[in-house]
Amino acid sequence: MAGLTSLFRPRSVAVIGASRTPGKIGNAIVRNLIECGYQGKIYPVNPKESEIEGLVCYPQVTAVPAEVEMAVLAVPAAKVLEAAGECGKKGVRALTVITAGFKEVGKEGLDLEKKLLETCNKYGMLLLGPNCVGLIDTHTPINATFAATFPYKGDIAFFSQSGAILLAILDWSSSTGLGFSKVVSLGNKASLSEIDFIEDAADDPYTRVILCYIEDIVDGPRFLEVARRAAKKKPIIVLKSGVSQAGALAASSHTGALAGSDLAYDTAFQQCGVIRVRSMTELFDLAVAFSKSAIPAGDRVAIVTNSGGPGIIATDNIELKGLRMARFDKSTIEELRASLPPEAGIYNPVDVLGDASAGRYEFALQKVLADPNVDSVLVLVCPTAVTRPAEISRVIIKARDTHPGKPVFAAYTGGRLLSEGAGLLAEAGVPCFTFPETAIECIKGLYNYNQYRSIPAVEEKHSLPEADRKTVKAVFYDVTRDRRLTLLGSEAAEVAIAYGIPAAPAVLTTTPEEAVAVAEKMGYPVVLKVASPRILHKTDVGGVKTGISSPAGVKQAFIEIMESVHRYLPKVVIHGVEVQKMMPKGTELIIGMTRDVQFGPLIAFGLGGVYVNLLKDVTFRLAGGLTDEKAIEQMLAETKAYTLLKGYRGETPKDIAAVVDVIRRVAQLVTDFPEITEMDINPVFAYEKGISALDIKITIS
């Protein structure tokens, strides 16, 4: 793609469907273009008018006697295709289609939208929308929307899938002073989506923070790739709505059930460094923080306050949010002690007392900012009789300027008495809130981003040259021919072994005698399991017998299993009984995979066994992010299972490297074979040396 210059900085804009009537969208767009100070040419197009808002109006875009770089379409849906075709002929480079009545109204609209896209592709035109509010670039400046408000110039780029939210935020920003670089209404995302705009904004010199409101992502892999690169350059904060519980109900595997439907988004955002927020409040609080503040190098916060209570509340919230209270250098403490009044708090929080002058605030602030053990500072001001908020604001601004690398946040708890001081901070770009908690939440967001940004990018992918893809293909062919979707345990073990996953050997038998023969060859003890892909929880129907160590035992177990399963599930198809080598018990783990429509395979790891769904000690990663050992071990480290593996309460540590290796192999397997829709290995036994994959379930499509 050649870039979005024709949208954000076109030399000329035609408004097709321009109108003379105030209040009409076609009028508002022309007026907005004029009023925002747009420096290029504006060409209203409307066959019924000759002049609109003082500009010459043309009957159609092809009649414009000069180049038209961008066209804004505000004609009825029925006329959009024709207008788009004319734009194509005219050599227009980009369309912004405001008109509604496309995909959002059903099948007919969807067809229309497809034709619109075809026309755009035919002529190589960019397409924003349809069904959108338009776009704004405050630095060009251009306002190709019908919004009633043009925002302040700033460094926040905001891309919204909801036009209403975009309009609401523009209006809201008029009373809060928030400034934007670009504001784009994504509409139906027929062609351009948040992905294109994120990619563009990452390199836009006027944009410092990228905000998105989205309801879906159209191309998961591309989003991941683009966002991963962009997030290394600039913070991307996303409010993704449409979290529904419905999806989770349909899952048939443990892994699927544990994942739920929204987890893929969570995992994907986390892995590509996108900061996900859950509310509009958070979205814009963080936007302010990132737009105004430096990024802290660490999580150690210092507090300077003129009163005890707010200092304690802030301390609590710092612990609550997982940040740390800075411990000052000895020299800092001594300097504070030497110069502050004896009743002052000289540890963290630094309490400069209710009668603190601006000078005392300044002294304390400069000292803690200079301390190498402090990563960010929060200044708390309460109005006492002698507080001079404006003066305090000036010393805060000065302190921030002398330590540009460390974030300085303020919480001015009060109203009238503090408003002048708070205003000064806002003007100077020091984030200032009413209550300390909001400031702390922002510092936490900044710190998290720092954490992501400092992880070195790993691009190379390991592959498994020794993986035996042919065997896997052969097994899947058999299963498909058998009109099944679920592999038998013996088949799943074969697939696993082909990828170097140490599965316990398993053989399908159909008679007690055959089972005995297999067991004799395999060596005792053995486990017998009913072979039926329809039975999800074999133990629950008496379909599993363990610890069998004699031919007679095998025979007996075979018969009992068949009887019990027939009793519980009289109609179920049984393929036979699998004989599996019984492995010594190790630490019980689960390793699994569920496939997300958008983002592909999600790998699960956690505590295994029958209580896996009760204990819910499971963590997830997209398979694409699990290519190196370090990333996999970081994944393990999020679970309690990891604590067990490392050797809990005197137990010997287990073979973590072997667990990591198996996860890597599972990730490779499910990446190589997109037809695997779900996979569970539960339990995996981890030993002091090596591991054993016991019960493997694989479902294909």
Next chain:
Amino acid sequence: MAGLTSLFRPRSVAVIGASRTPGKIGNAIVRNLIECGYQGKIYPVNPKESEIEGLVCYPQVTAVPAEVEMAVLAVPAAKVLEAAGECGKKGVRALTVITAGFKEVGKEGLDLEKKLLETCNKYGMLLLGPNCVGLIDTHTPINATFAATFPYKGDIAFFSQSGAILLAILDWSSSTGLGFSKVVSLGNKASLSEIDFIEDAADDPYTRVILCYIEDIVDGPRFLEVARRAAKKKPIIVLKSGVSQAGALAASSHTGALAGSDLAYDTAFQQCGVIRVRSMTELFDLAVAFSKSAIPAGDRVAIVTNSGGPGIIATDNIELKGLRMARFDKSTIEELRASLPPEAGIYNPVDVLGDASAGRYEFALQKVLADPNVDSVLVLVCPTAVTRPAEISRVIIKARDTHPGKPVFAAYTGGRLLSEGAGLLAEAGVPCFTFPETAIECIKGLYNYNQYRSIPAVEEKHSLPEADRKTVKAVFYDVTRDRRLTLLGSEAAEVAIAYGIPAAPAVLTTTPEEAVAVAEKMGYPVVLKVASPRILHKTDVGGVKTGISSPAGVKQAFIEIMESVHRYLPKVVIHGVEVQKMMPKGTELIIGMTRDVQFGPLIAFGLGGVYVNLLKDVTFRLAGGLTDEKAIEQMLAETKAYTLLKGYRGETPKDIAAVVDVIRRVAQLVTDFPEITEMDINPVFAYEKGISALDIKITIS
């Protein structure tokens, strides 16, 4: 206590330490009393002045020629005792001591504070403070503070242990319009504390919501008792700060380690219906909600919106907060379908579309409010070209008034375009926020309060007449005489059995031969455990041997245990080896107790076994709240252990009644014997019938 009338509605007030100098505290108090419109008599007292702010000034309080009901002391700390004594002689009924320099400055100040309290007690005077900002009652009206702001009249009572926070909130309220009934600065709480003020406010007809900022609670049991009764009448919202992690480190028992230091407050607040918030934002958002809104009867929320995006965000947040989206009655849906445009959303959220008139909002609002499946309604408004916010506000107010029992909240997302409409809602007392999430958080708070209020109060206490208190006393006497704090396992079992807790029999032995004799008598299999109160985790040092079923095995195990423990811990004192009857394995539980300084015994229940600290599936209750079976079963139901007890994945259900009974007995035991500081039973085995208490640890003081 005769009530706080002399503080809140005194007929006369003396200001001792009154001053002519503007800016001095002694001057500000006199001016505040005059300016707030206080109707009683004001007597400035200062030996150096004859007139202050137009009022006659007296040399001392005893010189006032009339009754003085309340005195505000603003003299230096050194003169407080004398002034208080004079007040006592004069017959003053209540003192508000503004003066600082008491407990907060150390030992000397603490002594002075004690003497001040003695003086007050001697004369029967109420004492607020010292070291406080004073108090306000907007309905009297009286302003006995030196604050620069007198708040709006309202129905929120606010009691603050931090003077700075109180001053900050008064100032803040001046710009937000929040109204208060009473505002009290608690200061050092030498006598009157939040408990007294909560008790008073519960019956105050002008107070609807009680807010507290506190850093500690001086009398846990009384707080519980008072708050429990008050919370049934009015919501009590508490911001309790000073959450520190330090306490948890010192605990020696599992239960103690799991509890941490802040858990007692959490548990206590929950049990007495106090709503605990974690930030000042939450404190005041909820205050607004409770002050203005009805309490919803259930958790089913309906949304009426003029745009899709905010509707989805609100839906997400409703699920996230644990509320439910209302499912409308069939008739509601049909009426909405019949009268709204075809593109409108007629399920929940009801999307009245971007071009919605106030009339369309009104129709939808009235329909959903009338639906019996709706407990509260959230109205979302975004500014579109045709939105008339002021008209919409009027229909919202009307709808609220026609359905006074159901909360109606609004989120007006925007700025300038919506400000008039938002202002109308604020005036009419409809809670209106900028973003939907805040409104939803408030609805959640209201719903939680409804849940608490609707639980019938259980006052009667069960007792255990059959409990053998004498045996317990005898054991404790022995332990104390032995200069130990921790009971041996055999002693702990004896204590448990005395209270009807089914402990597995255990006998202390000192030689292998003795152990064999005991085991023979007890019956095999048996367990041998090292008996040493110093060893916390016996398994980790080879101090436990299980499943022993022969005399030779007992002998061998005895020797091995002694050798192993001596190797690991050469210097530890060993009392011998306990022989315990080996019980069949059941569902492993932990039942424990840790004693909180403020609130007494905290009972723990959860998954037991060696992984108890890893799995952290434990819940807590104050022993005082566990007197009836229902309350105990509700406690169990918060854990994963409960899911196991009920029969997980085809396992047979366990004897929940027996578990409940043991918890009741443990609660009774630790209540009867305050000298028990910690107690762990881990594991408790639960069977289909009955339970078995295996390893019991008791620490006394």
